[in-house]
Amino acid sequence: MIPFLDLKAQYLSIKDEVDAAVSNVLENCQYVLGPDVASFEEEFAAYSGAKFGIGVNSGTSALHLAVLAAGIGPGDEVITTPFTFVATIAAIEYAGARPVFVDIDPDSLNIDPARIEAAITPRTRAIMPVHLHGLMAEMDPILAVARRHGLIVIEDAAQAHGAEYKGQRAGSLGDMGCFSFYPGKNLGAYGEGGMVVTSKPEFAKKIRMLRDWGAEKKYHHVLKGFNYRLEGIQGAVLRVKLRHLEAWTEGRRTAAAHYDRMLSGSGVKRPQPRDHQRHVFHVYAIRTPHRAKWQEALQEQGVQTGIHYPFPVHLLPAYDNLGYRKGDFPHAEAAADEVLSLPMFPELTAEQCQTVCDAVRALAVPPQEEVARAKAS
Ligand SMILES: *Cc1c(COP(=O)(O)O)cnc(C)c1O
Secondary structure: OOOOOOOOHHHOOOHHHHHHHHHHHHHHOOOOHHHHHHHHHHHHHHHHOOEEEEEEEEHHHHHHHHHHHOOOOOOHHHHHOOOOHHHHHHHHHHHOOOOEEEEEEOOOOOEEEEHOHHHOOOEHHHHHHHOHHHOOHHHHHHHHHHHOOOOOOEEOOOOOOOOOOOOOOOOOOEEEEEEEEEOOOOOOOOOOOOOEEEEOOOHHHHHHHEEEEOOOOOOEEOOOEEEOOOOOOHHHHHHHHHHHHHHHHHHHHHHHHHHHHHOHHHHOEEOOOOOOOEEEOOOOOEEOOHHHHHHHHHHHEEEOOOOOOOOOHHOOOOHHHHHOOOOOOHHHHHHHEEEEEEEEOOOOOOHHHHHHHHHHHHOOOOOOHHHHHHOOO
């Protein structure tokens, strides 16, 4: 059996370091925020190429506070992609603003920068690109359109720790970058966690207050805030894990390279990052119009797969209020029907990749065969 994700293998490889860091927190009683969280904020901000990091209790909270820090609220619009996890959209609505969708580029699965300008209205305040599956959105044209219209850019980098665009890390290109440390993410806590990184001191200051009840110092509440604090144990775990992140990312990239090579000539559509991008493969998604059949057949061969995501947000009943319909974003809708995520974690071996690819190739019709069949009929 090849699991989709193997969190236990990773824990066992760093058990001594993690256990020591956790017991240190237990003994020092710094259970909420505290010195490990403060150090982790500095270390992760530096890793991401930003000046400040503010640890929070989830990626969703990071996005929510970034939107609030930008001064966005009721009556405002934020442009984003419908092909994402619901949290992106939820965070915009938590602030009272309206998410406005733009279709994706079918090759990258990320927001199509060429379609953004047409979605801008006098109420647009920000663009929120999502670096889906660990591949960064095309930031140059996104930043250019934002500059032309005076818009804030908030990166949803929840799946893109350490991803790069023209040598710059995810989270450092926009005004703010938001990360999730949910256990299954590329850098995962042993519980919930998130962070906003930014190089703008005014945003950092506001987010730092908002995550802890809007207080400038204890009991001096200058803003209406939240209890969005990161726990001490998570800070300690994340500090340990950050030291291994580059090696793990290279493990993912090696596995992805195996997949790419082992599926070449099979006709299977797979991720094609461009030269100026460092894909960190949170997810390795192939595409097939026969997804249900393939997923079942792979499961029978002992290969676990996932779907990220089966519905674009504009077609989810929870977001009926936005007034979109089927057909509004055809590329996002086709991707949601066809994507299939292969097993992906840093410890995946070449042998396991071969087993996965043999099973996939047995299902795929190679392009030359398809041509031959078409000729025969
Ligand atoms: C995981 C994720 C989030 C939310 O992060 P949580 O830590 O689960 O709250 C937001 N956006 C995207 C794209 C994600 O993948």
